[in-house]
Amino acid sequence: MNRLLISLFCLFLLSACGEPEPSADGTDSSGEQTSTDGSSGTDDTNTDTDTTEDTDTSEDDTQTDTEEDSTGSDDSDGDDSSSEPVDYSIDVSLQAPTSLVAVVADQQVLLRWNKTPNAVAYAVYYSTEEITASSELSSLLLAVDDLEETSYTSPAAYLENGVTYYAAVVAQTSLDATTVSSFSPIKTFVPMDNGIDVTDFAQMRELNDTGSKFAVSSDTHQEACEGGDLLPEGQDCSFGRDVDDIASGDDDGLAGFSFSKVGSDGSILTADSEDWNCVLDHVTGLMWEVKDSSDSASGSAFSGSLHDADDSFTWYEPDLSGSGVTEGEDSNTSNPDSCFGYDGADGLCNTSAFRERVNAEGLCGFNDWRLPTTKELMSLVYYGNSFARRTTFAIDTNFFPFTSDTLVDSYWTSSPFYEVGNSSRAWRVYLRDTASSGQELGLLDGLSKGSSLGVMLVRTDDE
Amino acid sequence: MNKKYFSVLCCMLSLNAWAGCNTSTITATTPASNFTVDAENGVVVDHSTGLMWKQCVEGFSGSDCRTGDTLQSTFSQVLSYIDSLNADGGFAGYTDWRLPNVKELRSIVEERCTRPALNEDVFPLKNTQASDDQSTVNSMVLFSSTPTSYYDSTDTFVWVISFADGTLDKSSVGQYDYVRFFRLVRDAR
Numbered sequence: 001m002n003r004l005l006i007s008l009f010c011l012f013l014l015s016a017c018g019e020p021e022p023s024a025d026g027t028d029s030s031g032e033q034t035s036t037d038g039s040s041g042t043d044d045t046n047t048d049t050d051t052t053e054d055t056d057t058s059e060d061d062t063q064t065d066t067e068e069d070s071t072g073s074d075d076s077d078g079d080d081s082s083s084e085p086v087d088y089s090i091d092v093s094l095q096a097p098t099s100l101v102a103v104v105a106d107q108q109v110l111l112r113w114n115k116t117p118n119a120v121a122y123a124v125y126y127s128t129e130e131i132t133a134s135s136e137l138s139s140l141l142l143a144v145d146d147l148e149e150t151s152y153t154s155p156a157a158y159l160e161n162g163v164t165y166y167a168a169v170v171a172q173t174s175l176d177a178t179t180v181s182s183f184s185p186i187k188t189f190v191p192m193d194n195g196i197d198v199t200d201f202a203q204m205r206e207l208n209d210t211g212s213k214f215a216v217s218s219d220t221h222q223e224a225c226e227g228g229d230l231l232p233e234g235q236d237c238s239f240g241r242d243v244d245d246i247a248s249g250d251d252d253g254l255a256g257f258s259f260s261k262v263g264s265d266g267s268i269l270t271a272d273s274e275d276w277n278c279v280l281d282h283v284t285g286l287m288w289e290v291k292d293s294s295d296s297a298s299g300s301a302f303s304g305s306l307h308d309a310d311d312s313f314t315w316y317e318p319d320l321s322g323s324g325v326t327e328g329e330d331s332n333t334s335n336p337d338s339c340f341g342y343d344g345a346d347g348l349c350n351t352s353a354f355r356e357r358v359n360a361e362g363l364c365g366f367n368d369w370r371l372p373t374t375k376e377l378m379s380l381v382y383y384g385n386s387f388a389r390r391t392t393f394a395i396d397t398n399f400f401p402f403t404s405d406t407l408v409d410s411y412w413t414s415s416p417f418y419e420v421g422n423s424s425r426a427w428r429v430y431l432r433d434t435a436s437s438g439q440e441l442g443l444l445d446g447l448s449k450g451s452s453l454g455v456m457l458v459r460t461d462d463e
Numbered sequence: 464m465n466k467k468y469f470s471v472l473c474c475m476l477s478l479n480a481w482a483g484c485n486t487s488t489i490t491a492t493t494p495a496s497n498f499t500v501d502a503e504n505g506v507v508v509d510h511s512t513g514l515m516w517k518q519c520v521e522g523f524s525g526s527d528c529r530t531g532d533t534l535q536s537t538f539s540q541v542l543s544y545i546d547s548l549n550a551d552g553g554f555a556g557y558t559d560w561r562l563p564n565v566k567e568l569r570s571i572v573e574e575r576c577t578r579p580a581l582n583e584d585v586f587p588l589k590n591t592q593a594s595d596d597q598s599t600v601n602s603m604v605l606f607s608s609t610p611t612s613y614y615d616s617t618d619t620f621v622w623v624i625s626f627a628d629g630t631l632d633k634s635s636v637g638q639y640d641y642v643r644f645f646r647l648v649r650d651a652r
Contacts, residue, residue: 101513101652196508196651200499204513204652210564216610216619218539218637230636234542236564236608322488374574374629375492378566383609383622394612415492418577419628420483427574433612441612442622444569445630 086145086178088123088137090170094181097122097150097169098247098258098282102189103201107159109191110198111167112151113184114205114282115462117260117268119171121146123180131166131186133246140168146175150462153198159191185247208283209240209256211384211396236383241283255384258282259399266365277307278364279399284379285462286372289363290399291454294406300347303340306357310407311339312452315426316350317371317414325416326423328449338452351412351455358457369457371414374427374444376458381429381442394441395431402432408454409433409440410447417446424448431456482578482601489575493582500585502526504555507585512570513652514563517554518586520603520646528587533595533603535642538621538634541606545647554647563648565607565622565631572629578602580629588626602627603644606634 097113111124123145125131131140144152152169159165167187170180214221215235217228225237232238241247241256251271253259261269261276269276279288294309295302303311314329321327331348332338339349341357351371359367381394393402410430417425425446431454433440447453499508505524508515519525521544522534536544541562549558573582578601581588590600604625611620611633619637624630634641 103513103652195501196499200510201513201652204510206652207512207514207566207570210566210609212564212609214610216621216636218619218640219617221610221613221616221619230539231542231546234545234562234608236610239561239608240564320488324485325488373492375570378569381566383565383612385612415574416489417628418485418489418575418580420481420577438612438614439618439620439633442565443631446628 088145088170088178088180090137090182091179092182094118094171094173094179095260096181096246097171097184098252099206099241100167100169100184100187101204101206102167102187103196103198103204104189104191104194105196105198106193107157107161107191108154108198109159109165109167109189110151110153110201111169111187112201112204113169114285115150116171116181116282117280118173119181121148121172121175122150122152123147123170123172124152124167125170125183126165126167128163128165131168131183133183133186135168135183137170137180143167145172151202161191161193164188164190183246185241185244205285206241206283208281208379209242210236211242211255211257211382212236213242213255213384242384252282253399254382254396256283257382257396259396261399262287262364264364280461281379284376285460286376286379287364287366287459287461288380288400289358289369289457291402291406291456293401294403294408296405296407298339298407299337300340300342301337306340306361307363308340309402309454311354311454312349312408313339313354313412313455314350314452315412315449316348316352318352320414320416324418324423326449328426332450332452335452349452354455355457363457366459368459370459371412371455372458374413374415374429377411377413377429377456378442378444380456381431383442385438385441392434392438392441393432404434406432410443411454411456419446424450428453481598484573484576486575491582492574493571493585495582495584498585501555506555508651509570512567513650514567514570515557515649515651516571516586517560517647520586520588520605520644522644523593527589529589529591531592533593533600533644535644537640537642538606538636539640541643541645548647557649559649560647561649562606562608562645565609565624567648568605568607568624568646569629569631572624572626574629577628579626581626604632604634606643606645 095116097116100113103110124143125140126143127140168183172180215225215228215232215237217230222228226232247256260280261273262278262280263269264277277290279290291309292305292307298310314332316328316330318327330350341347342349355369358369382396385394409432410428413427415427417427426449428447430440430443497509497511505518506515507518519528523531545560549560554560572580579588590597593600604623607622609622611622620633620635623632623634623643
């Protein structure tokens with residue numbers, strides 16, 4: 001639909017979004033477009049598809065001087081919107097899409113990536129030759145551009161089974177600009193007849209990786225993902241975003257993490273900003289509350305702000321209670337005054353009261369803050385640290401600047417801990433540990449809801 | 464239908480009073496709708512993560528995972544086992560099986576169930592043949608591929624997850640070299 005409109009738009013504005021070489025292209029494309037407008041059947045590979053996007057465009061990739069070769073039927077069919085032969089060039093200052101994933105099926109692929117700040121559209125490139133971070137765009141095939149969604153499903157019978165393809169996505173910050181971002185992580189895939197229906201995977205999201213980059217052996221921790229007596233090539237450090245050349249860059253978070261700082265008004269800030277209130281995780285699509293600095297003191301007399309890092313709360317969630325799940329405790333019986341805003345009456349230090357205060361405040365411009373689930377909070381855990389390396393946090397402190405004197409070690413999730421005949425506990429995650437020599441870093445377990453723990457609120461930014 | 468038999472079975476086993484599911488209040492973390500189950504090939508694919516899992520924990524096989532016996536191994540044995548499996552033709556046509564990292568392994572914990580904390584419509588865990596008793600199977604502890612943090616560099620542990628309830632724990636791969644259960648995963652994305 002969108003692509004159809006864009007194609008038609010281009011038909012009328014050849015000079016605007018077309019290739020700026022009037023002689024060849026002008027005659028070429030106008031001739032082709034009129035002909036294909038009338039007869040969509042000219043493209044032999046289109047016969048089994050019913051999408052209008054496919055049939056309204058021509059096999060006019062002959063315009064695109066660089067693409068005439070290769071798997072002919074492939075790119076002719078796929079060049080949906082590339083009736084505009086734009087020669088894009090890369091502008092490395094634009095933020096690239098993160099987390100490109102692919103699900104293959106019979107002669108088909110689904111590619112999915114994450115919403116990229118400031119992008120209005122995306123272009124998908126592919127090749128049967130290996131793509132690297134330094135590959136030239138002109139050496140690749142353009143599957144689609146001006147695509148506003150964050151996923152692309154190739155037409156049916158578009159690709160060849162058993163062939164290795166490489167794909168990368170770039171972000172476009174406007175529809176008429178000819179500069180695009182650098183590559184997303186490069187995805188390699190091999191289509192095959194595997195019985196998979198790619199439409200099942202429309203909501204797929206890569207899990208955050210762990211950040212574990214070192215192998216363990218039976219007697220020591222290695223200094224790299226190699227050596228020792230326990231097959232490093234089978235351990236965590238050999239897999240995932242941490243070992244992807246592009247995804248593992250540290251500018252946007254350690255190892256495979258990809259974060260942006262977010263300002264009080266919700267704007268995306270640069271990584272070197274020193275004043276930010278939230279963090280957007282581009283892999284999970286979640287936005288997180290960032291705590292203020294700590295001073296080893298909490299309570300209404302000491303806490304400097306609603307987001308004081310020392311503040312703690314009991315688990316109290318009346319909305320989540322029901323059969324077999326209790327609502328928790330609205331206040332800590334022995335230490336009720338453990339947070340900013342405590343007044344002994346309406347202002348209590350529990351999870352739901354805190355959440356309401358933050359939503360009333362409109363942190364980073366949003367009012368849909370909530371407690372994270374276990375899976376969500378665990379997604380933030382950085383398992384690459386170790387106490388031996390003098391680190392006591394299981395989180396990237398460049399983006400979540402906890403200080404070593406904070407009173408809080410572990411954080412509540414919204415998830416009830418299920419036990420037969422006992423609903424007194426909820427799940428919590430250790431993001432810091434000094435008490436037990438660092439060995440609890442990243443631990444998940446159940447704790448009594450009346451205990452006071454930290455809370456890092458979350459919201460879903462990208463469905 | 465499966466569910467019905469399952470609940471009946473569950474109640475019978477819940478003479479083992481610690482097992483069960485709270486399906487009324489606690490949100491399912493691994494609903495069957497998230498998975499494509501290919502019982503013929505013994506694999507399931509999680510649509511939400513793009514991970515393909517072996518349906519049975521290692522040691523068991525068959526569409527209901529009732530064939531075979533419990534298999535617990537040291538971390539070293541597990542890594543060698545997977546290496547050999549991939550070298551000898553793999554499983555279900557794939558040769559890139561691996562041990563899941565701790566986040567991946569935790570993603571198949573069903574938080575509304577206990578002993579085991581699994582959706583048994585997706586990951587059957589029956590025990591008609593095994594030499595271990597049912598409570599051992601229902602509370603099995605599985606290896607992840609992720610080392611834990613440590614105080615001294617000679618403290619060598621990896622993360623394990625108890626499928627009694629989904630809790631994380633650490634397990635020695637050095638001095639004590641415990642044996643654990645394990646389940647294989649590969650990227651389907």
